Amino acid sequence: MPRLAANLTMMFTEVPFLDRFEAAADNGFTAVEFLFPYEHRPEEIAERIQRHGLEIALFNMPPGNWAAGERGMAAIPGREAEFARNAGIALAYARTLGVSRVHAMSGITRGLDPVECRNTFIANMRVACDMFAADGITILVEALNTRDVPGYFVAHQEEAAELCAAVERPNIAVQFDLYHAQIMDGDLTRLAEQLNGRFAHVQIASVPERHEPDTGEVDFGHMLKVLDQLGYQGFVGCEYNPRNGTVAGLGWTRPWLGG
Numbered sequence: 001m002p003r004l005a006a007n008l009t010m011m012f013t014e015v016p017f018l019d020r021f022e023a024a025a026d027n028g029f030t031a032v033e034f035l036f037p038y039e040h041r042p043e044e045i046a047e048r049i050q051r052h053g054l055e056i057a058l059f060n061m062p063p064g065n066w067a068a069g070e071r072g073m074a075a076i077p078g079r080e081a082e083f084a085r086n087a088g089i090a091l092a093y094a095r096t097l098g099v100s101r102v103h104a105m106s107g108i109t110r111g112l113d114p115v116e117c118r119n120t121f122i123a124n125m126r127v128a129c130d131m132f133a134a135d136g137i138t139i140l141v142e143a144l145n146t147r148d149v150p151g152y153f154v155a156h157q158e159e160a161a162e163l164c165a166a167v168e169r170p171n172i173a174v175q176f177d178l179y180h181a182q183i184m185d186g187d188l189t190r191l192a193e194q195l196n197g198r199f200a201h202v203q204i205a206s207v208p209e210r211h212e213p214d215t216g217e218v219d220f221g222h223m224l225k226v227l228d229q230l231g232y233q234g235f236v237g238c239e240y241n242p243r244n245g246t247v248a249g250l251g252w253t254r255p256w257l258g259g
């Protein structure tokens with residue numbers, strides 16, 4: 001049975017960030033995820049988690065200047081020191097929050113030398129993996145679709161898996177976002193079978209609109225069963241923009257969350 005995690009960057013945005021934890025718990029979630037916690041002290045977030053009996057499935061390292069269009073820097077030559085600093089910031093949050101998966105975004109590398117980017121990515125990820133290993137934390141690599149994020153370093157699931165292998169560390173894995181995967185790769189059942197054992201987090205949303213996963217071109221009831229059959233024990237992040245309000249759109253979660 002997949003364990004759903006509400007993505008608090010996209011869901012429950014009707015209330016301020018710190019109040020989204022209560023909203024998620026009230027609606028049956030026992031786990032949450034979010035992109036960036038850094039506007040809040042880790043202790044404030046830890047208090048919400050404890051108060052509402054939640055677990056945090058995942059969050060991202062600082063991504064650089066998000067508003068200016070930056071999407072991480074793991075593969076961007078010349079930003080190694082900033083990457084390592086950001087890894088340190090994320091590690092402090094992960095420790096306080098008891099989180100065991102942290103996503104390190106690769107960056108927009110369009111126009112840069114691909115070999116240099118790959119070497120930078122591998123070296124940076126080795127640094128991050130080694131920093132997080134003692135705490136039992138896995139670093140995640142996500143492929144993003146080129147329509148939403150043109151020029152991102154990793155666009156296909158097999159590329160993400162191959163890069164993880166090239167890092168040669170036990171605590172790195174693919175963040176298998178089925179929304180991006182459907183847009184770029186398709187054939188999701190066979191893809192999940194091929195990648196089985198190499199992903200440590202899953203995310204879902206309808207395609208192409210990125211709304212609730214009960215609409216659109218992918219049958220997520222089927223995909224969640226496939227993940228079950230493959231023995232996937234991790235979380236499934238609900239990373240979508242609710243169509244008409246978060247709570248109004250939660251009907252699809254009933255078979256998975258109960259209620």
Ligand SMILES: O=C(O)[C@@H](O)C(=O)CO
Nearest residue numbers: 035060103142177203239
């Ligand atoms: O799929 C996404 O957009 C996120 O999981 C993410 O981390 C980068 O925006």
Ligand SMILES: [Mg+2]
Nearest residue numbers: 142177203239
């Ligand atoms: Mg995602």
